[in-house]
Amino acid sequence: MARASRRGGKAATAEDVARLARVSPMTVSRVVNGEKNVSASTREAVLAAVRELAYAPNLAAKSLASAEQPRVGLPFANPSAAYLSETLVGVLDQLGRTGAQLVLVRCEAGVANSERQAMRQLLQGQVSGVLLTAPLGDSDSIRHEIEEAQVPAVVLGAGRFHGGLSHVRIDDQQAAYDMTRKILDLGHRRIGFITGHPNQTASPARAAGFEAALHDLAPDAKTWVEQGYFTYQSGLVAAERLLSGRDRPSAIFASNDDMAAAVVSVAHRRGLDVPRDLTVVGFDDTSIATTLWPELTTVRQPIGEMAVEAVNLLLQQIRARRDGVVSRPTDLVIPHTLVERQSSAIFRDIKR
Amino acid sequence: MARASRRGGKAATAEDVARLARVSPMTVSRVVNGEKNVSASTREAVLAAVRELAYAPNLAAKSLASAEQPRVGLPFANPSAAYLSETLVGVLDQLGRTGAQLVLVRCEAGVANSERQAMRQLLQGQVSGVLLTAPLGDSDSIRHEIEEAQVPAVVLGAGRFHGGLSHVRIDDQQAAYDMTRKILDLGHRRIGFITGHPNQTASPARAAGFEAALHDLAPDAKTWVEQGYFTYQSGLVAAERLLSGRDRPSAIFASNDDMAAAVVSVAHRRGLDVPRDLTVVGFDDTSIATTLWPELTTVRQPIGEMAVEAVNLLLQQIRARRDGVVSRPTDLVIPHTLVERQSSAIFRDIKR
C-alpha cells in the first residue's frame, strides 16, 4: 500500500510529496537536503510523506538546477586490481550520494603520450574535478598540468604532501616505523626490506620509516634492503636475493602486500615455513593479504575510507571553485592500523 | 583559441553552439544526436561550431528532458577483487558514454537478509535497471524478486541461461572442454579437477565440460575431482588433497584462477616445480593469472567486454520498457579463448 503510487507509473516527485504533506515543493527540498530553517512539525510531515511515497529526488534535475554537474575524472594506470576496486567502490559510494558522475580514463603507466592524452581527454571532457590515484599523483608533470588547467583535484595515497593540490593519505613513514617496531618486538634482529617502485613517493617514505625505526630501536640489527616495484614479479626477484645467501633474514618486510605474497611463495619453494622459519609482513591490507595462506600481517591502509574522504574534499573544492572561492589545499592524513595475522611470529632460532 | 569561450566560465551550451552556427538549439540537438532530418550543410555548420566551442551536452539536462533517468543498480557480493574491478571498469566506461548513473549496493554473500535489504534498496531506490553479477545472478530468489518487481535486469556471467532475464556469459562448458582438450593434447593422462562454488551455475558447467572432454577424448585417463569454492583458501585444501596421495595427477585444472594460484603455492611448498612436475591451469584470466609466477595458462573470459555488452543490453531494455514494449530476454554468449602461458607443459614422466 505504501508504494501504491508508483507501480509502472512515474516515480514520485517533490511535488507529489508536497501535495501530500500540504506544503510547497520548496519546503520538501529543504527537508530532504537537511537545511535548518524548517520547523519540526513541518519536517515530520514531509518526512512521513517521503516515506509514504518512497520518494527519492531525481538526481538529474538536482544537478541541473544546482548548476552542479560534478563529473569527477579518475584516470587510472594499472595499480593492483584490489587497490583499484576498493577505490572505485569507495568513490562510487560517495559520489552516488551526491548524484555526481564518474568518468574513468585508462592511462597506460609510464607511457608519457598516453598520460597526455588521458589528461587532455579529462580536462576537455568537461570534468569538474580529478582524483589522482597512486602512481599518477606522484607525477610532477601530471600535477603540473592539472594545476595549470585550474581544475580542482585531490591526490590519493601519495607518500608525502606535494603542495598545490589537496591530498588524502596515510603517514607512510610512521606506518612503516610502527610495523618495524612490531617486528623488532617479536625479537627479530635480521630483517629484510623490499622497497616499492621509485616513481611513487610512498616508497621512500616507507623505507625511511623502516630505517628510522631500526636506527632508533635496534641500531645493532642486521638489515638487507632490496629494490622492488610493488609487483608480485619484483617481489619474487627480491625475495630470491634475500633468501639465497648463506646468512638470511628471519623476517622480511615488503612495501606492499603483492610483494609480501611473492616472498611467501619463494619461502615455500625453498622449504621455509611461514611464519615458523620466516616472518613476512606486508603493507596496505588489500584483499590479497587475506587471500593468501598464511594470511598476512600487514599495515592497514583504509583505502575505501580514504576514497570517500577524497571525494568529499573534491566536491567541496568544486563547489568552492564554482562560487569563486579559492580554497587552500588540504593535507588529510588518515590513521593507519597494524593488522596482525598468521604470517608473523616470535623469532625462534631453529634453522641454523 | 578553440577553447577560448570557456576559461573559468561556464561550459558551452547548445544555445551557444546554435548562435554560432546560426541555427536553433533544436537543430543542434538533432545534429548532436545524429537524427536524420538535417541537411548536410546545416549539419556541417553545427559540427564546426561544436568543435569550435568544444561543446559537450549536459548529461543532467539531457536525461531530465528525455525523462530517461537511467540509474543502473549493481549489487555486489564479494567476488574476487580482480573480477569486480574489471566489471566496474567495463560498466562505467559504457555507462559514461550514455550519461547513466551507477548505484553500487554491497550485498553480504549468503546472508539472506542482506540480500533482501540490498534488493529492496535497489528496487525502491529508483533504479531503472539492475545488473546481476556472478553469485547473485544464480540465486533463484533474487532473480525472482527482480522479475516480480518488473525491473529490467541482465545477468552477467552465469553458467547457463536461466530464462526470464537476459544473460551475458561465455559458454563455460565448452570453455572447460577446450581447456581439458588442451591438457590432454599436452600428453597428460592423470588429471585433477577442482570445482567451483556449488551456488554458482558456472561451477557445474565447467565440471561438465571437463567430464565431457575426458569422456570423448580420453576415457582411459585417471581423474581426481575435488570440491572447491572459488577461493584461494578452498584451492589450498583441494590441492593438498590432490597432491598428498601416493599417486598424484600430473596436471590440475582449477575452476578459477584464484584456486589455480593456490595449487601453484601448494606445489611449490611440496617441492614440485610448475610446470615441470605439475601442469596447472586456471579459468577466467583475471589479473592474478599474470601476477603469479609462473603465469597461468587459463581460459580467458573477457569480463570487461561482457560488462559492456551487459550494459548495452540493459539500457536497451530500459528504453523498451519506457516505451511500453515488452522485450524478450536475450542470451548473449561471448566467445572465450585459451591463453597459454608458463604454467602448463608437455607431460614428462620424471618423478616416479
Added chain:
DNA sequence: TGGGCGACTGATAACGCTATCATAGAGACG
C-alpha cells in the same frame, strides 16, 4: 504598543536539454 528582527514558508524563475507541434518551402501531380 509599534517597529524591527528572526524564523519559517512560498512564488517564481531558471538550469540545458528534448518532445511536440507548427511552419515554411520545395517538389509532385492532376
Added chain:
DNA sequence: CGTCTCTATGATAGCGTTATCAGTCGCCCA
C-alpha cells in the same frame, strides 16, 4: 497552377529540482 505531401527547421513547453527573493508570522525591546 492550385493543392497535397514531404522535408528541414523553428517556437514553445516542459522535465524535477534549487536559488532567490518576497512575504507572513510571532516575539522582543524600547
